[in-house]
Amino acid sequence: MLVADFDFELPAELIAQRAAPRGASRLLCLDAEEEARHRRIADLPDLLRPGDLLVVNDTRVIPARLFARRAGGGGRVELLLVEKLAPRRWDALARPGRKARLGTRLELAPGLEARIVAKREDGRHTLELSAEVEPRLEELGHVPLPPYIDRSDDATDRERYQTLFAREPGAIAAPTAGLHFSTELLERLGARGVERVAITLHVGIGTFKPVTAALAHEHRMEPERYVVQERAAAAIAAARREGRRVVAVGTTVVRTLESAAASTGEVLPGAGSTSLFILPGHRFRAVDLLLTNFHLPRSTLLMLVAAFAGRERVLAAYREAIARGYRFYSYGDAMLCERRPDPLG
Numbered sequence: 001m002l003v004a005d006f007d008f009e010l011p012a013e014l015i016a017q018r019a020a021p022r023g024a025s026r027l028l029c030l031d032a033e034e035e036a037r038h039r040r041i042a043d044l045p046d047l048l049r050p051g052d053l054l055v056v057n058d059t060r061v062i063p064a065r066l067f068a069r070r071a072g073g074g075g076r077v078e079l080l081l082v083e084k085l086a087p088r089r090w091d092a093l094a095r096p097g098r099k100a101r102l103g104t105r106l107e108l109a110p111g112l113e114a115r116i117v118a119k120r121e122d123g124r125h126t127l128e129l130s131a132e133v134e135p136r137l138e139e140l141g142h143v144p145l146p147p148y149i150d151r152s153d154d155a156t157d158r159e160r161y162q163t164l165f166a167r168e169p170g171a172i173a174a175p176t177a178g179l180h181f182s183t184e185l186l187e188r189l190g191a192r193g194v195e196r197v198a199i200t201l202h203v204g205i206g207t208f209k210p211v212t213a214a215l216a217h218e219h220r221m222e223p224e225r226y227v228v229q230e231r232a233a234a235a236i237a238a239a240r241r242e243g244r245r246v247v248a249v250g251t252t253v254v255r256t257l258e259s260a261a262a263s264t265g266e267v268l269p270g271a272g273s274t275s276l277f278i279l280p281g282h283r284f285r286a287v288d289l290l291l292t293n294f295h296l297p298r299s300t301l302l303m304l305v306a307a308f309a310g311r312e313r314v315l316a317a318y319r320e321a322i323a324r325g326y327r328f329y330s331y332g333d334a335m336l337c338e339r340r341p342d343p344l345g
Contacts, residue, residue, distance in 0.1 A: 001216045001279060006306060007297045008318055015148055016331035019160045023182030026333040028321055030309055032340055036317045038324065041180045041334055044291075048247065050193030052289075053239040055232070055257065056249045057175040058198040060166035062134075063141025065153075068114065071105035079106070079114070079127070080144060082172065082205045088129040089117075093205070100125055108133075109140055144172050146208065146330050148296070161330075170202035170225070176293045176330045177250035194247075197235040201226040201252040201274075211298055221275040221300065226256045233260075233269035236286065240265065245288040251301050254278070254308070257286035278304040280311055290337045294321060294328040309337040 029037040029047065039047065048054075064081040077099050083091040094100035094116070106114045111131065118126035133140075143153040143161050153161075163178030164186070189196070206222030213219050236257070239246055248254045259274035260267050265285040277300060290308050295301040306314045317335065326333045 003211050003214060003216050003219075003298050005311065006216070006299070006302050006315075008315060008322075010297065010322060010328060014322060014325065014328050014332075015150075016327035016329060016333075017149055017151060018156075019179060019331040020327075020333075021182075022164070022180065023185045025180050026326055028317060028326065028333070028335045030313060030317050030335060030337045032309075032338040036320055042185060044185065044336070045188045045192040045194070047336060048189065048192065048194050048289075049245065051239075051242070051244040052194050052247050053235060053244060054189065054194055054196045054247050054249060055236070055253050055287075056163070056165045056178055056181075056196060056198050057201055057252045057256070058163075058165045058167040059171040059175060059200050059202050059252075060169045061144065061162055061171045061174050061203075062169050063137045063143055063158075064172045065142040065144045066108060066133075066140060067142075068106035068108045070099060071107050071113070075099055077104075077106055080172065080205075081133070082124065085126070087132055090127045090129070090133070091124045092127050093123060094125045097123065109136065112136060112140075146173065148329055149331065165198055167198070168200045168202070168227075170200075172205065173203040173207045174330065175201070175203060175250045175252045177291050177334060179331070180291075180334050181249075195235065195239075197232045199226065199228050199232050199253060199256050201256045203252055207301075211300060216279055216303060217277075219277060219300065221277045223273040223275045224252075224255075225271070225273050226259065227271045228256065228260045228267060228269050230269045233267050236267045246286060247289040247291065248287045249291050251290075251292055251295075251304050254284075254287050254290060254304060258282075258284065261285040278307050280307045282307045284308065284339055288339055290335075290339070292335055292337065293330065294318065294326060294332055294335065296329065305335070305337060308339055310340045313340070 025041045027039045066079040080093040113130045114127040143157040
C-alpha cells in the first residue's frame, strides 16, 4: 500500500493553533454504513449507549522542551527530552544539531548542566546531567507543543495540553482525543450509564515522526511504553462478555488494546512496549468505536483510522470536514468512528 494513498490537501488556516474550551468542539460522526453526520462533542452522551465502556489514556505530558546554552557563553540549543535511560541520563533531540557535538556541555540553569555523551544515527543525543532534571521540569521546561502549532507555548497550554485524565507522567505529546472532555461532559456520560476505565500509553517521539518510505509497510514505528491495569482488563472483559461496546478515546488507546489483546480478543493486563503499526487489513480485536482528532496527511495515525473505518470513507469524511471548516490536528475538532466490519473496506 502506497503512503501517497493517504494524502490530502489541507488549507493552513484549518490547523488549530488554540484549543476550543473543553466540551465545545465539533464532532463528525462516521457510522459503519451511514453518511457522515455533523454534531458537537457535547452530544456524545446521546450518541453512546448505556453500558458502553469508554477507555481513556491517563498519561501525563511532561514539560520536556528545554532551552540551554553551550558552556562558556555559546549559542542557544533547544532540547526535547525523549526517553529517560537512567536517573541522570536521557535520550533527547537537539536543535540546531550542529551546535550539539559530542562532548558539548550545555548549561540549563544554575547548578544544572548536561553533557552530550553519545550521538545516534537517528538524530538522538544522549545527555548526562549533573543532577536529576525531573524536580526542575515544572520550573525550566516548556510544553512540547507539536511543530505544526506555529507559536511558542504559554501559560494556558500548561492546562489545556493536558487531559482531565492525566495521572501518570511520561508523555511528550498529549493523547489529544482526551482533550475534548470537560468535567460536565464526563458527569453527563456517567449519568447516561457510560462506564469509564483508564490505560496508560506514554506518547513518544514517534507521534511526530514522518513516514518517509513510499510503501506504508516499510515504515517502522518507535516503541512506546504502556500499562494495562488489572481493573481495565477486567472491565473490558466484562463489556465483551455482556455484549457492550468498547469505545477507545484516541489512537493511543487503540494501539495499546490491540497490542495487549490475545488472539481470542481478550485484553491481557500487564506492562510492555509496543511498536504496532496498524494499516488497512488489520483485524481489530478489542475496540468497537473510536473517538479521534483529524490527523496529518500521510501519517501513521491517519492510516490507523483508515484501517478502522475504511480508507475511502475516512478520506471522504476528511474532504467534507475541510469543506465545512472543521479544525484539524491536536487542538482541533473530533471524529467518532464506528469500526467497519470489512477490514479491507
